[in-house]
Amino acid sequence: MAAISLVLAGCASEPLRGTGDLGVVIERASGSVQVVETSGQKAISRVEGLGDLSHASLVYSRDGRYAYVFGRDGGLTKVDLLKGAIVNRVIQAGNSIGGAISQDGRWVAAQNYTPGGVKIFNADTLEMVADIPATYGEQGARAKVVGLADAPGNRFVWSLFEAGEIWVADVTDPRSPKVDKFRNIGREPYDGLVTPNGRYYLAGLFGEDGLAMLDLWYPERGVKRVLDGYGKGTEKMPVYKMPHLRGWAVAGRFAYLPAIGRNEVLMLDMETWKEAGRIPVGGQPVFVMARPDGRQIWVNFAFPDNSHVDVIDAEARRVVKRLEPGKTVLHMEFTPRGEAVWISARDDNRVVVYDTSSFVRKVELKAEAPSGIFFTSRAARTGF
DSSP states (O other), X not given: OHXXXXXXXXXXXXXXXXXXXXXXXXXXXXXXXXXXXXXXTEEEEEEOOOOOOTTOEEEEOTTSOEEEEEOTTSEEEEEETTTTEEEEEEEOOSEEEEEEXXXXXXXXXXXXXXXXXXXXXXXXXXXXXXXXXXXXXXXXXXXXXXXXXXXXXXXXXXXXXXXXXXXXXXXXXXXXXXXXXEOOOOSOEEEEEEOTTSOEEEEEESSSSSEXXXXXXXXXXXXXXXXXXXTTTSOOOOOSSOOOOOGGGEETTXXXXXXXXXXXXXXXXXXXXXXXXXXXXXXXXXXXXXXTTSSXXXXXXXXXXXXXXXXXXXXXTEEXXXXXXXXXXXXXXXXXXXXXXXXXXXXXXXXXXXXXXXXXXXXXXXXXXXEEEEEGGGGGSTTO
């Protein structure tokens, strides 16, 4: 009994915390991240020493305790959110722009610009278990890898920018992955998304108007073109920042997608795979994100319109609110049930939290040049 009492006393001295209420804010200028709590709307720790985070993203372990942070310097860093500390860090490439984690949570994949390819790591130890170079053509050139996402069946899907290809890798045996390659899918795929149900992969095309779609239930049917020629007959504006695609753009039967070089959000009907409408917005969209209930679509923009955010009513199909969170808005993230949204304003060194019903500014948090915001609810979602 005495031993049990001592154990209980030790537990009582340290507050217990789950991970489902946590998240990470990237501080791109200082190579650090803040671990934050969404309910308390506060930062609980800062972790330093993560290298070049100028284009950083991350994924979470299945339990939401560990963040795997992909840095621009090729660094892959495993961070313990509960301890506020780095667990392990490896430099795995010369230039990396993101990654994914497998369906079973055992394997972490990094997508690389330099050298072009995908590397797969043991999620526990960060031991590399596979290296898949993105070689193409008769000369064996390497392409930049973009749009890497996880898919059901312990698969990863990604696109090759220069090659115009989509690759699907089955990593059931990660030391001997099975890779299927789909060629001639369109010019310069710049990013991709897997729909929340894990069935479809969509690659956005920078070199031409349209998207490439692969049905992951029936990959043998090949890649199809959707929204082909959506800008036909009009002149594109200069593109100051490449937009992003992910499953956060899907609400109900529609995907809301940024139009390249246009001040529009495109609506794609995912039952017919035809255009369902266009919504004028106040700049060139970068992130187009649906609130978890699908009622609102929030949009931020490239320069010179990157200090405001438009809110679209999904039913009315028009902008109903314009907000000004601060200078150079880089990213947004909804709380898991969508009652609030966190927005990073890099050049004002702050994160702003808004109530999504009233649009009231609730809290401001100081952060050093914040960019990406990632909540642990992503751990339970395909393609996030």
